[in-house]
Amino acid sequence: MTAIRPKSIYTVAKKEFLDNIRNKWVILLTIIFVILIIAFSYVAGSQTGGDTLGNMQTTVFGLLGISSLLIPLIAIILGFSTISGEAESGALYVVLAYPVKRIEVLLGKLFGLGAIISVSVFLGFGLGGIVIAATVGTEQFGGYIGFILLTILIGLVYLSLIICISSYCKRRITSIAGGIVLIFWGMIFGTILLAIFYAAGYEFADLVKGNIPDWFFNSAVFSPGDMYQTAVQRAFDVTTIDAAGFSVPIPEFLSMPVLLTAHFIWFIVPLILAYFFFKRRDI
Amino acid sequence: MITKTIMCPKCRNQITIEGNPGERKYITCPNCKTNGVFNFPQQESTAQSEEGPLAVEIKNLTKMYNGQKAVDNLSFSVKKGEVFGFLGPNGAGKTTTIKALLGLIHENAGELRINGHNMKNNYIKAKKELGYLPERANFYDNLNPVQTLNFFCELKGVDKSVVKPLIREVGLEEAQNKKVGNFSKGMRQLLGVAQTMIGNPSIYILDEPMGGLDARWVKTIRDKIKLLNEQGSTVIFSSHILSEVQNICHRVAIINKGRLIALDTVENLNKYLKIKPRLEITIKDLTGKVPEVINNLKGVESASAKDDVLFITCESKIRVKVISALEEAGFEIYNIKTIEPSLEEAFMKLITMEEGGGR
Numbered sequence: 001m002t003a004i005r006p007k008s009i010y011t012v013a014k015k016e017f018l019d020n021i022r023n024k025w026v027i028l029l030t031i032i033f034v035i036l037i038i039a040f041s042y043v044a045g046s047q048t049g050g051d052t053l054g055n056m057q058t059t060v061f062g063l064l065g066i067s068s069l070l071i072p073l074i075a076i077i078l079g080f081s082t083i084s085g086e087a088e089s090g091a092l093y094v095v096l097a098y099p100v101k102r103i104e105v106l107l108g109k110l111f112g113l114g115a116i117i118s119v120s121v122f123l124g125f126g127l128g129g130i131v132i133a134a135t136v137g138t139e140q141f142g143g144y145i146g147f148i149l150l151t152i153l154i155g156l157v158y159l160s161l162i163i164c165i166s167s168y169c170k171r172r173i174t175s176i177a178g179g180i181v182l183i184f185w186g187m188i189f190g191t192i193l194l195a196i197f198y199a200a201g202y203e204f205a206d207l208v209k210g211n212i213p214d215w216f217f218n219s220a221v222f223s224p225g226d227m228y229q230t231a232v233q234r235a236f237d238v239t240t241i242d243a244a245g246f247s248v249p250i251p252e253f254l255s256m257p258v259l260l261t262a263h264f265i266w267f268i269v270p271l272i273l274a275y276f277f278f279k280r281r282d283i
Numbered sequence: 284m285i286t287k288t289i290m291c292p293k294c295r296n297q298i299t300i301e302g303n304p305g306e307r308k309y310i311t312c313p314n315c316k317t318n319g320v321f322n323f324p325q326q327e328s329t330a331q332s333e334e335g336p337l338a339v340e341i342k343n344l345t346k347m348y349n350g351q352k353a354v355d356n357l358s359f360s361v362k363k364g365e366v367f368g369f370l371g372p373n374g375a376g377k378t379t380t381i382k383a384l385l386g387l388i389h390e391n392a393g394e395l396r397i398n399g400h401n402m403k404n405n406y407i408k409a410k411k412e413l414g415y416l417p418e419r420a421n422f423y424d425n426l427n428p429v430q431t432l433n434f435f436c437e438l439k440g441v442d443k444s445v446v447k448p449l450i451r452e453v454g455l456e457e458a459q460n461k462k463v464g465n466f467s468k469g470m471r472q473l474l475g476v477a478q479t480m481i482g483n484p485s486i487y488i489l490d491e492p493m494g495g496l497d498a499r500w501v502k503t504i505r506d507k508i509k510l511l512n513e514q515g516s517t518v519i520f521s522s523h524i525l526s527e528v529q530n531i532c533h534r535v536a537i538i539n540k541g542r543l544i545a546l547d548t549v550e551n552l553n554k555y556l557k558i559k560p561r562l563e564i565t566i567k568d569l570t571g572k573v574p575e576v577i578n579n580l581k582g583v584e585s586a587s588a589k590d591d592v593l594f595i596t597c598e599s600k601i602r603v604k605v606i607s608a609l610e611e612a613g614f615e616i617y618n619i620k621t622i623e624p625s626l627e628e629a630f631m632k633l634i635t636m637e638e639g640g641g642r
Contacts, residue, residue: 007437007440011437011438015426018426019425022425022426022462023425089419090418090419090420090421091421091422091423093385094417094420094421094422094435096387097415098410098435098439099406099408099438099439099440100410100438101407282382282388282389
């Protein structure tokens with residue numbers, strides 16, 4: 001058996017990228033990201049009483065709720081049919097009849113679709129960042145760069161997850177169902193977590209007062225969306241979680257290295273599973 | 284002296300050359316001036332010979348889905364240079380066999396070889412020698428034919444300069460800038476055929492290449508299969524259009540319920556199954572009734588009539604007797620037609636025998 005050949009991975013990745021350039025995904029996403037960042041910056045600026053854009057941190061924190069939903073959604077739309085859909089349509093029959101390995105096809109698809117997310121996030125939020133920097137200065141520029149990189153990373157995490165689902169599901173429609181579960185995983189997990197919180201003897205009043213145990217926050221590593229939001233806060237050197245009426249420090253456990261490792265695990269484990277499913281799959 | 288039509292690998296121009304068996308001939312394409320070598324075979328064709336190098340070997344292939352055998356201990360081989368028909372009713376296991384051969388599905392048991400390469404541990408080499416057209420040729424809707432074929436060239440490590448000539452060859456020049464998503468089924472199939480020819484593979488595997496196409500596309504695909512074979516390629520194709528298979532295949536394999544039930548030339552199958560030619564005699568004022576004189580004639584296996592046409596199955600040697608008896612009985616014969624046994628008849632007989640539990 002020969003080793004994995006980068007040339008084949010590149011060929012598949014290039015095809016995926018060009019396919020999405022032609023269907024205007026990259027342009028559309030870039031425009032969406034630019035509009036979002038400028039709009040949120042303007043809202044942030046208005047809230048602080050000025051008639052200008054908000055600074056980078058205020059803008060990003062305002063945007064975080066939307067981006068932690070939008071980026072997974074984009075990754076899922078891009079990747080849900082990549083294996084199950086192409087197997088269903090027959091396109092994958094032809095590709096796999098060529099001298100190419102399944103692992104090469106899988107990695108090519110991941111890199112190609114990952115490049116779509118990376119390029120559009122980089123361009124969209126990058127251009128928005130330049131506008132903010134030109135208007136209100138480059139304060140917290142490092143945090144903003146961290147935000148862009150973490151956004152790309154969470155996009156890749158969700159891409160890996162949806163490719164795993166697509167490799168497992170026989171049909172495109174079941175992949176979509178899997179994607180919907182992924183989108184709502186944050187909520188599902190949050191509800192489970194709250195149930196555990198109450199079962200552990202805590203009450204609603206504890207939540208309001210900020211009397212929350214560390215394990216409650218630390219469990220963010222089990223929810224990619226929460227994990228991403230915490231990592232972005234860390235990137236801006238924010239050390240407390242501020243909610244209505246209370247402010248609690250982010251537990252030391254949720255340091256940047258731990259959060260990055262958690263991102264990496266969320267990326268690599270689904271990818272290994274995706275290969276396992278795809279390799280065993282009858283096309 | 285052997286005459287061969289070959290295709291320039293660069294510009295796809297067809298070149299006719301002459302040579303002796305075993306001769307090594309140097310050729311220059313008159314169109315693009317590309318130089319090449321052609322080795323004339325020792326024999327005119329290996330296809331009809333009993334012995335010969337094998338392009339495809341399938342040994343004891345078994346594939347199960349949910350506990351049901353889709354392919355059951357199937358074994359056969361295809362010789363190099365052969366056009367090989369792979370037939371069977373719907374659900375017989377044809378596509379499953381082809382998919383197993385291409386490594387698209389995982390067989391439960393068996394051994395598969397392409398040009399001697401084991402598909403288990405040498406499938407990259409094996410697939411370099413293959414061109415595959417699936418039953419539903421589907422590609423990427425947002426790409427045009429040039430981008431599609433460029434992608435497949437890169438996957439196979441073939442120079443992309445072959446793309447334009449391939450598009451020209453299958454007649455998709457006018458559509459070369461259109462997105463494949465806007466293509467008709469026939470156009471997709473032609474793009475599929477172009478895709479199979481990338482890198483001039485020595486073996487073509489075509490799964491129902493004419494399925495759902497109108498007569499014009501069927502003829503185009505059939506001519507292409509003939510041409511590919513004339514250029515020395517092995518062509519394996521499954522089809523339900525039995526007359527097409529009969530016309531172009533050297534040998535056929537018939538499978539039913541995942542098992543091989545026949546493997547031979549069409550002629551030998553008919554001989555073996557004792558399928559006789561049929562006479563179609565048009566007689567004035569027959570009115571759909573078989574004449575008494577025919578019913579009493581020895582050697583007539585079966586006779587039926589519809590309107591003015593009398594259908595008789597009999598031994599060749601008594602055909603003259605049939606005609607004479609009709610004329611002597613005063614019937615006015617307008618037309619006589621001999622229908623040679625068709626593959627369809629052999630196919631139906633075999634399937635019926637198989638399902639009836641014996642021969």
